Amino acid sequence: MSPRSLSGGWMEVITGCMFSGKTDELIRRLDRAEIAGQDVVVFKPSIDDRYSEDSIGSHNGKQWEAEVIDPEDVGEAEERLNGEEVVAFDEANFFSAELIEICEKLADNGRRVILAGLDTDFRGEPFEPVHELIARSEYVDKLQAICVKCGEPATRTQRIIDGDPAHRDDPTIVVGADEKYEARCRDCHEVRTG
Ligand SMILES: [Zn+2]
Structure with a gap:
């Protein structure tokens, strides 16, 4: 072409x-x-x-x-x-x-x-x-990225708020929180639901 x-x-x-x-x-x-x-x-x-x-x-x-x-x-x-x-x-x-x-x-x-x-x-x-x-x-x-926990190929984005895995109902922006993201694999990816 x-x-x-x-x-x-x-x-x-x-x-x-x-x-x-x-x-x-x-x-x-x-x-x-x-x-x-x-x-x-x-x-x-x-x-x-x-x-x-x-x-x-x-x-x-x-x-x-x-x-x-x-x-x-x-x-x-x-x-x-x-x-x-x-x-x-x-x-x-x-x-x-x-x-x-x-x-x-x-x-x-x-x-x-x-x-x-x-x-x-x-x-x-x-x-x-x-x-x-x-x-x-x-x-x-x-x-794929590389999982920061285990070194395997990472396919998930881990959200961490004030040191803990984010809750699935957490809003997109948490005012005043210390927030970061990591690449993780399926096994190491955590979402709080409780
Ligand atoms: Zn992993």
Whole structure:
């Protein structure tokens, strides 16, 4: 397929738990597309202010300029498009379900759409809208981290609040709490339910 052609689009998902290298892999794909002379645009949700407002960064310091949009108004991404052949969304799990429809439309219109995001939340439950994006995508790569407890491949995101595993009913933001996340395997992943 000619890189300039705008027929034959598709969707691809890079997923996995936290610390599995999703953004590194996204940046690698974007770098390669740019080397091939393709026009690329990256969107990220405005709630993620990690590293800087207008770039996506990997844990090893690599950066790519990103367009910051309201995760509840994905239509803003369509308005900002300027004929790019490759359209990427980082932190796809933070976007509303509107992302699904827009990605389908972009792929139908010949774009290569790349999505990176968590497939499950800290409870180990499928994360909207990523699970549906996985079902609708031509290509899916599920990356693993390394379990901090046992060293086996990790597929789950462990949430820890004030030193204890989070309760499954804990809200997304616990005000004033010391909160952290770890990569863990199925056996070592803990969710308090009692
Ligand atoms: Zn483990």
